[in-house]
Amino acid sequence: MAPTHGNEEIEGRYKEYAYSPVPASSTSAVYESTTPGKYSAEIGAGSPDYRTNSVFEKCRVAEMAEKGSTLPQYVAAAVANLCVVATGAMLGWTSPKLGLLSTTLDDNPLGRLMTPEENSWTGSLVAVGAMVGSFIAGYAAERWGRKTTLLASVVPFTIGWALIASAKVVAQLYAARLIFGVALSFAFTAVPMYCGEIAETSVRGAVGSFLQLFISFGLLYAYAIGPYVSYLVFWIVCAVLPLIFFGCFMLMPESPYFLLKVGKREEAIKALATLRSKSPAAVQKEADEMQAAVDEAFREEVKLSDLFKVKANCKALIFTCVMAAFQQLSGINIVLFYMDSIFKSAKSSLPSAIATIIVGSVQVVASGVTPIVVDRLGRKMLLIFSGVGEVLSLGALGIYLYLQDVQKSDVSSIQFLPVLSLIVFISTYCVGWGPLPWTVMGEMFASNVKSKASGITVCICWLFAFIMTKFASNLQEVFGNYMLYWICGVFCFISVVFTVLVLPETKGKSLNEIQDELNGVKSTENIDLGGSSKH
Numbered sequence: 001m002a003p004t005h006g007n008e009e010i011e012g013r014y015k016e017y018a019y020s021p022v023p024a025s026s027t028s029a030v031y032e033s034t035t036p037g038k039y040s041a042e043i044g045a046g047s048p049d050y051r052t053n054s055v056f057e058k059c060r061v062a063e064m065a066e067k068g069s070t071l072p073q074y075v076a077a078a079v080a081n082l083c084v085v086a087t088g089a090m091l092g093w094t095s096p097k098l099g100l101l102s103t104t105l106d107d108n109p110l111g112r113l114m115t116p117e118e119n120s121w122t123g124s125l126v127a128v129g130a131m132v133g134s135f136i137a138g139y140a141a142e143r144w145g146r147k148t149t150l151l152a153s154v155v156p157f158t159i160g161w162a163l164i165a166s167a168k169v170v171a172q173l174y175a176a177r178l179i180f181g182v183a184l185s186f187a188f189t190a191v192p193m194y195c196g197e198i199a200e201t202s203v204r205g206a207v208g209s210f211l212q213l214f215i216s217f218g219l220l221y222a223y224a225i226g227p228y229v230s231y232l233v234f235w236i237v238c239a240v241l242p243l244i245f246f247g248c249f250m251l252m253p254e255s256p257y258f259l260l261k262v263g264k265r266e267e268a269i270k271a272l273a274t275l276r277s278k279s280p281a282a283v284q285k286e287a288d289e290m291q292a293a294v295d296e297a298f299r300e301e302v303k304l305s306d307l308f309k310v311k312a313n314c315k316a317l318i319f320t321c322v323m324a325a326f327q328q329l330s331g332i333n334i335v336l337f338y339m340d341s342i343f344k345s346a347k348s349s350l351p352s353a354i355a356t357i358i359v360g361s362v363q364v365v366a367s368g369v370t371p372i373v374v375d376r377l378g379r380k381m382l383l384i385f386s387g388v389g390e391v392l393s394l395g396a397l398g399i400y401l402y403l404q405d406v407q408k409s410d411v412s413s414i415q416f417l418p419v420l421s422l423i424v425f426i427s428t429y430c431v432g433w434g435p436l437p438w439t440v441m442g443e444m445f446a447s448n449v450k451s452k453a454s455g456i457t458v459c460i461c462w463l464f465a466f467i468m469t470k471f472a473s474n475l476q477e478v479f480g481n482y483m484l485y486w487i488c489g490v491f492c493f494i495s496v497v498f499t500v501l502v503l504p505e506t507k508g509k510s511l512n513e514i515q516d517e518l519n520g521v522k523s524t525e526n527i528d529l530g531g532s533s534k535h
Contacts, residue, residue: 069277070203076252076275077195077207081214082245083150083187086157088218089238090180091336093164094123095356096226097234099344107231109167118170120473125174127333127466129181131459136182137189138455145262146194147254153186154246161239165232181462183242188438188461189454196442197255198275205379205507206371208442212435213367219336220360227353257447260287260294293447293511307449307456312518316444317453319503323437324461326495330390331488332429333465334472335422343418347404347411350419359422366427370435378507379436380499386432387496393425394489401482433495437461443506444514 100107102114114122133156140149156179163176188211195207218241226234253271260268265287272283272290307313335342343352350358374382400417403409411417437457445453475484504517 066278066282068282070200072275072277073199073203073207076198077210078214079245079248079252080150080191080194081210082248083153083242084191084211084214085218085221086238086241086245087184087187088215088220089222089241090157090160090184090218091126091215091333092219092222092360093226093234093238095223095336096353097231098122109231110170111168114170116473120470122170122173122177124466124470125177126181126184127462127469129178130185130188130462131181131466133182133185134189134455134458134462137186137458138451140186141190141193141454142451145254145258146190146197147249147252149186149190150194151246151249153183153190154242156180156183156186157242158239161235164235165239185458185462188458189451192438192442193450193454194255197257198253200276201508201510202375204443205374205439208439209367209370209374209435211438212430213364213371215434216360216363216367216430220357220364223353223356223360227356256287257290257294260291265291304452307453310449311520312515313446313449313453315518317456320437320441320444320453320457321460322498323433323440323503324457325464326491326498327433327437328461328464328468329488329491330429330433330495331394331468331472331485332434333469334484334488335425342422347415355419355422358419359426362423363426363430366430367434370431374436374439375507378505379440380503380505382432383436383499383503384432384496386428386434386436387492387499389428389431390425390433390492391489391496393421393428394485394492397421397425398482398485398489401480401485405480405482440506443509443511444518446511446515 098114098119101110102116102119105111105113137149140152144152160176160180160183163172163179167173167176191211192208195210196204199207221241222238225237229237253274254267256268256271256275259265259271268290269280269283269287272278272287273280276283276286307317343350343355370382397418400411400414400421404411441454441457442450472484475487479487504514506514509517
């Protein structure tokens with residue numbers, strides 16, 4: 001297949017991998033040069049060799065005849081994110097159950113009440129496990145593949161729920177939450193990599209934002225079931241989710257990019273054909289483009305230090321780590337882990353269980369908005385909107401708690417405010433700061449450093465999650481409930497400033513364009529053979 005001038009042919013494909021052609025020595029080579037942006041003059045679109053080459057002609061005819069479909073990409077991404085549903089249910093387990101284990105001996109397997117300090121450790125130890133597990137997951141995804149790594153997450157999930165089921169002492173709950181953190185890190189590290197590598201550019205933002213939507217499903221699942229069933233039934237209905245994921249994801253293809261990386265070209269073409277809903281002949285050119293990216297990216301062994309020595313890698317790592325930090329400094333995990341307690345302390349007019357379900361439902365609806373609009377509006381606009389919404393809602397919640405706890409004012413006329421504030425907070429978070437750090441993480445890094453960078457970013461994310469969840473109760477005791485939410489609101493305001501002034505937009509850009517922008521050079525993506533700019 002001959003190279004075309006401009007981006008039209010690449011658009012709607014795996015554009016982020018189409019930045020360097022395949023060596024001529026390859027049996028499926030399409031171009032001769034291995035230098036990005038330089039095409040072979042010997043097998044160009046007008047050359048006799050090209051016109052008489054039946055292989056190229058067959059691929060060209062097949063590609064013109066088959067439009068394919070993006071539906072299989074959405075299906076594969078959705079099934080991969082069932083792992084994230086299991087993660088959401090695990091995170092949501094604390095909201096209905098920790099409160100009961102701290103206040104009643106009924107249906108309490110510990111035989112005693114948990115202390116506030118034990119509660120905070122139980123809620124926060126997931127983040128510690130995730131910090132350690134993120135590096136394991138990054139290594140496993142690079143060594144054994146994205147699919148295998150995600151399937152392996154069922155092991156820590158199963159061990160964790162077995163510990164929850166048989167817990168008689170608090171230490172066993174601690175161990176379970178640590179192991180759950182490892183499972184969580186597998187999902188948060190490998191799912192964005194998998195979704196980013198199976199998706200065409202036209203749907204990359206949508207499938208990349210699935211993570212927040214599906215974790216919202218998992219949280220709502222826990223919020224809606226937990227308050228109304230026994231300890232035994234609740235862990236069973238949560239433990240079945242990773243098993244469902246395992247059974248479904250076994251049927252999905254591995255990332256074609258990873259298959260090409262390990263030399264399994266035939267399997268990669270088969271996976272691409274399945275994901276694009278085309279014949280193998282029709283995806284040959286895209287496979288060549290991806291193979292070129294693999295050859296270019298892994299021409300030399302990449303070390304961890306390359307993340308810091310290469311300007312584009314270093315800037316991308318700083319941006320994604322800062323985004324992950326802002327995500328957690330918004331206070332999202334405080335809200336998710338202890339939502340039931342928040343409504344009780346705010347003396348909401350609604351029963352805490354009902355209010356929690358309402359907020360969880362809004363979270364699911366809001367999370368469904370991002371996949372629809374992210375590739376139209378861009379990442380920055382949604383992040384700014386999200387940050388502003390978080391600032392306003394956290395400020396309002398803090399005002400309510402200040403009037404109630406400090407001023408001792410009669411707040412009966414505004415008892416709706418805690419529920420309304422958390423609805424606004426969750427919905428705006430789910431539109432921007434929830435899904436988009438992971439989307440951007442999947443877009444900014446060159447393929448040869450992506451697994452290492454993902455591990456570091458996930459580790460930073462859960463380091464801040466641990467700090468926020470573990471010490472939230474201490475901040476509340478020292479400064480009061482209202483001050484905790486105002487502090488989070490200040491960080492949300494800073495995140496808006498960061499997005500406006502610093503963060504680059506990645507909407508609709510190939511990996512090559514993003515890397516050029518991070519390096520501070522003019523992209524060669526839109527330069528034709530003669531060196532003139534394309535319009």
